[in-house]
Amino acid sequence: EIVLTQSPGTLSLSPGERATLSCRASQSVSSSYLAWYQQKPGQAPRLLIYGASSRATGIPDRFSGSGSGTDFTLTISRLEPEDFAVYYCQQYGSSMYTFGQGTKLEIK
């Protein structure tokens, strides 16, 4: 089973700042099968990025994804108030899905 480890666990930033979230896999992951989701309290997750770097429909271009192999990054270029939430990475491989434990992005 591929384990995804996200860091940091909590990130405290101010609106307008740049956020960099990391997702590290225990073994190599196909970039095609790496996605990022945003979840706000009481809501279902929302797809942000798929295929490691492709933005989902309707996602603002301040969100970007990069990486390959075992190291992937979600970057939010300039934080808006609505971006403060929990972010999860997810991978598919060997007939199963795994999620990272999440990074909470909070207002400083």
Next chain:
Amino acid sequence: EVQLVESGGGLVQPGGSLRLSCAASGFTFSSYSMNWVRQAPGKGLEWVSYISSSSSTIYYADSVKGRFTISRDNAKNSLYLQMNSLRDEDTAVYYCARIRGSYHMDVWGQGTTVTVSS
């Protein structure tokens, strides 16, 4: 509007059973593979089960294998999760989600809450 609506959650005793449903609308349900994903209170997301569009391929997380059964009825645009031998640790919000080509999930339901407690 593309939509997924879960139902069937509730309070059940340990060892009991529950059947969740997910009603799809606004898209050709029979063309998409589907997932169940759950989230325990205050915890992260955990994948539960996968079913292909024709039901020919099914996968389960080890934590539910042998106890849960995923199925679908394409004529009724519905996805199901039969949950047997429920345990305290199955307490969670259960989401159904549509799967796209790169195995990512682009549409999610609002979730249904399952509480396993005596």
